[in-house]
Amino acid sequence: MNESLIEFNNITKKFPRVIANNKVSFNINKSSVHALLGENGAGKSTLVKVLYGLLDSDEGHINFNNEILNITSPSDARKKGIGMVFQHFSLFESLTVRDNLILGIDENISYSELRQQLEDISSKYNLPLDLEAPITSLSAGEKQRVEIVRILLQDPQLLIMDEPTSVLTPQEVQTLFKTLNALVKEGRTILYITHKLEEVITLCNEVTIMRNGEVIDSCSTENQTAKSLATKMLGERLDELQTDYTHINDFINFKASKISCSFADPFFTDLKNISFEVKEGEIFGIAGVAGNGQSELMDILIGENCTIDSGEIIFKKTNIESFNPQKRRDLSIAFVPENRLGHSAVPELTLSENILLSQFPNNNFSNHGILNNNFIEDYAKEVINNFNVVTPGSDAKASSLSGGNLQKFVIGREISSNPKLLIISHPTWGIDAGAEYSIRQSLINLAKNGTSIIVLSQDVDELIEITHRMAVIYDGSLSESFITKEIDITKLGLLMGGKND
């Protein structure tokens, strides 16, 4: 009785720089968990935005329950019975849970009705919520719960989940999977978007694999293995990266000791007693679910925030906790924060101008405050060549580069200064597989030459691949560190969920 709920017929969507979907066709069966698998940039998000009425396709159509789906907005989609949980939650941070729920319902609803419905849903799927709490005060898992409840209030036939586990701990993932299975048992269908192979095998019945905007395969998951799916998802396999411990020197290059910092702003996580040290040539990883103090720690490591409550940051015997970013660069410390546009690069400026954002002592970009423009341009061209940045030239604006190319440019700019310490956050966030590989390789090469590297990342696989030692940050506290090659994945998961036994 494999009746299909959704049929995609030759969906094509073009953007100025890229064809996001090229003649995409496949079916989704009723009462199944259907995985949409692909790398970042494979076209998954675009496809579901079309399905949910957020984007118009250029060509093709979608059948829903054997009828042509004709929608122009998400509220049309919801009326038809399609609901979506976004990867970056579509919640209103300063409003309460109740207000957020009401906003997701198209009909007018009284408070008592809402409360009744909510109680039903909460008990049925084990999704407890505090109606009066503002969203800001919730953890990522709780926020996702609000999103799911908001959609269940509409009683949808199809639930789209966009990378739902990217912000969850392994334990929260288990709970989510239970909820999703319960929903399918009731006859609902789930479209599950992911790039994680294990999740497809454990949770999903069917899988459609996309690469570069095209469907590679659409099949049942029964006879698939993680390996076979990976081959389809990635195309030709890239070489495995090798982590080498032999070059690490015992000299301690960087030491953070008992850093504490509290914030009045409820959007920030307080840091509690963070200590760690990094040796010469070592790559040290900090894992953790987003929102556990990574960006606050990064601000302190860069020097954008020099007002810690207590603690010391020592680089080669110098106390640097009160140094601003420029003073730290003068000591040959380089930084790559998580956000490219508007943080490590200014989108409105050219690549040459963006070179000037981080000046190191040996750069000679300026003389008594007057710019040495030729020198800056040569440097930009060198970075573009050495790091294979795809761009028309050094006078292109940063905004015109793809995410991967801009990240290569920014990392290239920092690495070209031959730093003694590199602090980098989410090095491969939101970029394509090719760029990801080359960035990881360049970090490993840099460490081999004696540079210490601190990597903050949500992507545990990435940290396991490139770091020598790692620790986990949870709610502003850092765990003790482990040798990466000896790490126990279960323990790592527990630490990320705040369970330290």
Add this chain to the structure above:
Amino acid sequence: MTNLFPSIVSRPQSSNIMNILVPIIAIILTLITGAIIFSLMGFNAFFALHIFFISPISSAYGISELLVKATPLALIAVGLAFCFKNNIYNIGAEGQLTMGAIFGGGIGIYFHDTNSFWLLPLMIIGGAIGGAVWAMIPALLKNKFNTNEILTSLMLVYVALLILDYLVVGPWRDPEGYSFPKTRPFSDSGRMPLLFEGLRIHIGLIITLILVFISWFVFAKTIFGFQLKVSGFSPIAARYAGFNQKILIYIAFGICGAFAGIAGLAEVSGPIGLLYRDISPNYGFTAIIVAFLGRLHPLGIIFASLIIALTYLGAEDAQLFMQIPAAVGFLFQGLVLFYLLGADFLVKYKLEFKKSK
């Protein structure tokens, strides 16, 4: 089949040609609108536009008058560019201009019977300091108390105008001035030397050109200019780069205030020669339009100041020959800025007619 309505497509890189073209488009659209407005008012549109934009500059005197008006506009607008590039909205240049006139003019009044070469330079320095001091107030309030500079700088315009009012009615009033509230005239050495005999254009024009050139150099060639730009586009990137944004705010306000102060002093020691209530026909506000129309680029600002100065002269002539209120000048100024901001859209986005499904 193509859709009737074009769709808006974001350009990956803003268009440089459009960046230059847009102000020209805005001016043309303003002229067309002006022609329509004049026709609706029952005038021959060509005649009216001729009165407004051609006849005021058909004589050496007219061109000199154009430059007299364009000088303060250009100088203040270049100062504003320091603020606007840094994404600080100092809209109180009128107040800074007034304070410059008070400080510099005060020196001129104190030395009203002194004739010496050092008097004018001293007054200019006084004007710069007066404007800069007044501009430091919103800068300080923004840095120390996080107070919105748009509102404070604007409130300070009213305060400055009332201080001038107090001075010319009260302590600085010319004892021989009969009932009209004005101060003593400055001595001859406290006046801006004229460039040509019989024309009002004065040495302030040269001072302005020098300051505009220096500003161009700072914007294009120095780390400081780069810092202003970065912290305007993205304060977070500026913090990452390690720029001290509070100091940038002080400096930008200070330069802007000083330039406006010099412009104010140049007005009172140039064409006017003493202090009274209405020393500026809203130069400080109009310069905001000049700065935007000139794209915050010193060269662009020079062109823009000439065009906007023409709306002042045109409005005067229109009042004289067509009995249209001179305020029509402000109408044109507002219109040109509207069109500019609207057409700016073409720099960042393009319209695409694409096939429908």
Add this chain to the structure above:
Amino acid sequence: MNYLEFIGFLQIVLIATTPVVFAGIGELVTEKSGVLNLGVEGMMLVGAVTAFVTLVITGSYLLAFLFSIFAGIFMSGLFAFLVLILMSNQVATGLSLTIFGIGLSSMIGKKYIGTPIDGLTPWYFVILSFLIVFLVGYFFYKTKSGLILRAVGESHTSAHALGYSVLKIRLLAILFGGSMCAFAGSYISICYAPMWQEGMIAGRGWIALALVVFSTWKPSRILIGAYIFGGTSIFQMHLQGKGFKFPHWVPFDDFFSSAPFFNMSPYLATMIVLVIISSNKLRIKLSAPACLTMPFYKGS
């Protein structure tokens, strides 16, 4: 001040404060949707002159207010077109709206300076101002439409993802703001003054903008702020009228006792209040609509 004088004083405060309340509450609604319109002063001027000229020509108060509101809708519609459709910079566009409004109003009103009219009694409008503040508060916190408007100001991307039309909601909020500002202007030219004079709004539009910051975007506090402002400005006029002089041992007593100083006191008071409110950076951050001044672009 005796009892009767005090009642008189209160009456004048009520009458003088009402226009700032109208403009302030209008701008508050606009800002709550995530749009900053700095054109308040210009819209008030155009509203004032439209009402005045309509009244002189037609003799109808109703038409005067109606046309004035149309003028406000026209002015704010222009602004909305630029900032919503053409995604222009809100600060610059608002400023140009004010400059445009100054020019337009003095052009329209040139012939009517000094024309006498019969002023309207202000009391209905004073009551109306309280009523509107109450209604806006009710709308924001007790209705779903109000919740949607606040949500759009908090996060336009989330609101869009849920299927709300960000642009439509912002357009309505801007038009409401514009009509309230024009209405405030017409109150000034028809009830408060009653006359037309160039630039007669005299910075009240800017004070209304400051009020919104003072209120930390809460409707009821618009009233509090407006009456603090109205109270000080009438109080200084009262002192001036009584010929109040500072004693000579006060430094610069001549200056402080002069009319210009009294006249600048409302602006100084506004600045001081702004400084006090804004110095709590966190409070401003948490209460300001998170999307204020951010343009919304629907594309990918």
